[in-house]
Amino acid sequence: MHHPSKEEELVYGTNCLKNSIQEQRGENFQLRLCSGSCHAEQILQRLNIYRKSSIFTDVVLLIDGQEFPCHRATLSANSVYFSAMFGGNLKESNLNTVNIQKITAPTMSLLLDYMYGGSLIIQEDNVEGILEASDLLQICRLRDVCVKFLEKQLHPCNCVGIMKFADSFSILSLSEKSKKLMLEGFSEVSCHEEFLDLSKEELIEYLSNEHLVVSKEEVVFEAVMRWVTVNGSIRKKDLKDLLEHVRLPLLDPVYFLEKVEMDKVIQDCTECFPLLHEARMYYILGNEVNSLRVRPRRFMELSEAIVIVGGCDKMGLLKLPFTDRYQPRRGLWTALASMPGYSKSEFAACTLKNNIYITGGHINSNDVWVFNPQLNVWVKVASLNKGRWRHKTATLKGKVYAVGGFDGLQRLSTMECYSSFTNTWAFVSPMLEAVSSAAVVSCMNKLYVIGGALDAYVNTDKVQCFDPEENKWTFMAPSPFCQRCINAVELDGTIYVVGGLLSTIFSYNPIADTWSEVAALPGPLESCGMTVCGGKIYILGGRDENGEGTDKTFTFDPNTGKVEDEPPLQRCTSYHGCVTILQRPGT
Numbered sequence: 001m002h003h004p005s006k007e008e009e010l011v012y013g014t015n016c017l018k019n020s021i022q023e024q025r026g027e028n029f030q031l032r033l034c035s036g037s038c039h040a041e042q043i044l045q046r047l048n049i050y051r052k053s054s055i056f057t058d059v060v061l062l063i064d065g066q067e068f069p070c071h072r073a074t075l076s077a078n079s080v081y082f083s084a085m086f087g088g089n090l091k092e093s094n095l096n097t098v099n100i101q102k103i104t105a106p107t108m109s110l111l112l113d114y115m116y117g118g119s120l121i122i123q124e125d126n127v128e129g130i131l132e133a134s135d136l137l138q139i140c141r142l143r144d145v146c147v148k149f150l151e152k153q154l155h156p157c158n159c160v161g162i163m164k165f166a167d168s169f170s171i172l173s174l175s176e177k178s179k180k181l182m183l184e185g186f187s188e189v190s191c192h193e194e195f196l197d198l199s200k201e202e203l204i205e206y207l208s209n210e211h212l213v214v215s216k217e218e219v220v221f222e223a224v225m226r227w228v229t230v231n232g233s234i235r236k237k238d239l240k241d242l243l244e245h246v247r248l249p250l251l252d253p254v255y256f257l258e259k260v261e262m263d264k265v266i267q268d269c270t271e272c273f274p275l276l277h278e279a280r281m282y283y284i285l286g287n288e289v290n291s292l293r294v295r296p297r298r299f300m301e302l303s304e305a306i307v308i309v310g311g312c313d314k315m316g317l318l319k320l321p322f323t324d325r326y327q328p329r330r331g332l333w334t335a336l337a338s339m340p341g342y343s344k345s346e347f348a349a350c351t352l353k354n355n356i357y358i359t360g361g362h363i364n365s366n367d368v369w370v371f372n373p374q375l376n377v378w379v380k381v382a383s384l385n386k387g388r389w390r391h392k393t394a395t396l397k398g399k400v401y402a403v404g405g406f407d408g409l410q411r412l413s414t415m416e417c418y419s420s421f422t423n424t425w426a427f428v429s430p431m432l433e434a435v436s437s438a439a440v441v442s443c444m445n446k447l448y449v450i451g452g453a454l455d456a457y458v459n460t461d462k463v464q465c466f467d468p469e470e471n472k473w474t475f476m477a478p479s480p481f482c483q484r485c486i487n488a489v490e491l492d493g494t495i496y497v498v499g500g501l502l503s504t505i506f507s508y509n510p511i512a513d514t515w516s517e518v519a520a521l522p523g524p525l526e527s528c529g530m531t532v533c534g535g536k537i538y539i540l541g542g543r544d545e546n547g548e549g550t551d552k553t554f555t556f557d558p559n560t561g562k563v564e565d566e567p568p569l570q571r572c573t574s575y576h577g578c579v580t581i582l583q584r585p586g587t
Contacts, residue, residue, distance in 0.1 A: 047074055048116035060097045066105040078115040080138035103133045122149050135169055147174050156185045160194035184213045190223035196230045200238045203227060207245035213299040217250040240271040247293045248275055249282035285398045286353035303329055304533045305583040309349055310339055311576025314549040319345050324570055328533055333570055337376050340369060348393040349577025352400055356579055359402050360388045373581050382423045385416050392440035396447050396468060403449055406436040429471045431464050439488035443495050443510050450497060453484040477513045485526035489537060498539055501526045505556055519556055519563050529578025541573040549574040
């Protein structure tokens with residue numbers, strides 16, 4: 001009798017198990033072995049042991065004189081830099097020892113632990129070196145993790161340093177977030193030591209950025225003076241360039257007197273005196289001073305607002321009693337105290353020291369009312385010497401000028417001047433030609449009267465210029481149009497004219513005495529509101545070619561040449577007063 005050997009028993013047993021499984025399932029059975037990350041970790045751990053024991057290593061990295069035996073395959077699998085080095089035609093591909101520059105030995109040790117172990121502890125004292133090394137060796141995932149770590153570490157005390165670091169490695173996202181924090185947290189950032197490391201050009205970039213967040217201009221001034229007087233030394237040569245970007249006129253007048261004018265560093269810098277003079281003039285004359293430095297920053301408590309006073313309804317029949325304030329930054333309309341004697345029409349409006357002056361009008365035509373935005377009240381002041389309507393007013397050297405107009409019988413050439421100090425009106429030199437419904441604007445210490453009506457049917461293209469120093473009028477280059485019911489504003493030394501049922505915005509250069517067409521409007525307008533706010537020209541309401549009032553609003557930006565739609569007025573309005581005031585906190 002044959003007894004099976006152990007080998008035969010094993011084969012027989014295996015076949016029986018196989019047949020038994022197949023019979024039970026009725027099909028061939030397979031089991032896939034997939035140990036996943038555990039297997040990968042075991043392999044990496046084994047390779048790391050080999051690296052540390054110099055087993056199977058085929059290249060040595062030389063860092064600061066310290067040798068790191070490694071495996072080319074592992075390095076190449078982690079780093080684009082090593083992959084290109086060992087897989088290409090570079091001389092290093094055949095070297096047994098490769099010298100690596102710009103990386104320290106401790107940092108390389110950390111990177112190798114990451115390459116072979118897949119883990120690494122990033123902290124404040126090593127993140128910079130790890131990011132530099134991962135950027136050089138093109139270990140993208142590690143570099144991205146370092147960037148995220150730094151983003152989470154951003155703080156007003158370190159954002160300047162992180163921003164400079166990010167710029168040096170062209171890390172756009174980190175650089176932008178650092179700059180955003182600097183702009184939004186400028187008040188706190190400027191108090192930290194790193195702020196003093198900014199270059200003059202970098203500091204000017206932030207001071208001139210429209211997204212700089214400060215509640216008061218005093219914060220900006222104090223930051224500049226800290227930078228200028230760093231560590232006991234004085235960066236005097238940079239003071240004037242920096243103060244040009246501080247909006248000195250917006251400082252509290254008492255603060256300006258005590259902290260700015262009395263500052264010894266500023267007193268020793270004669271180049272700064274014109275900037276101080278500009279601020280003084282603003283305190284005396286108000287928003288008659290027109291420069292970037294008198295415009296509130298976007299996020300300041302102080303802001304500009306447009307005020308619409310009175311006017312006529314859509315059909316021109318009803319005289320509107322409303323006084324409305326519009327805040328462009330917030331897109332918000334607010335009702336203010338209604339103008340007394342609202343049944344007037346064709347009055348004139350202007351601002352002096354942030355108060356709104358309403359003069360003349362079709363009824364009670366010599367009345368003058370002043371609106372105080374702080375108190376939201378109207379106050380009657382000295383009456384005009386000559387009742388008038390269809391005239392215009394403008395402020396020049398701290399006084400209000402009422403120019404031309406109509407008295408019910410004839411066009412007027414007379415002009416009178418109001419002093420708020422004495423509360424009196426006085427006649428000054430009359431115009432060379434009597435006009436009504438002209439455009440009147442002050443620019444570069446002179447008064448310009450553009451176009452207007454000579455009688456019920458005839459208009460003029462003449463431009464009359466008044467010099468208050470000489471109390472004298474002269475004719476300038478005529479306008480390229482001959483219209484009435486027009487308005488003008490001055491912005492950055494240039495005069496802009498709209499109205500007269502023209503579809504074009506015209507500009508006038510007082511220095512060159514020349515006219516230009518600068519932009520087209522969507523349609524013809526007359527008797528519209530026109531004012532400057534936020535460095536743009538606002539054109540609000542008016543009447544169209546059909547004689548109907550409109551609620552449309554446009555802005556014209558001289559820097560871009562673009563005319564853009566804005567939110568409409570509260571109602572269709574024409575022949576209204578339209579001015580810009582400073583909106584102070586709590587009003």
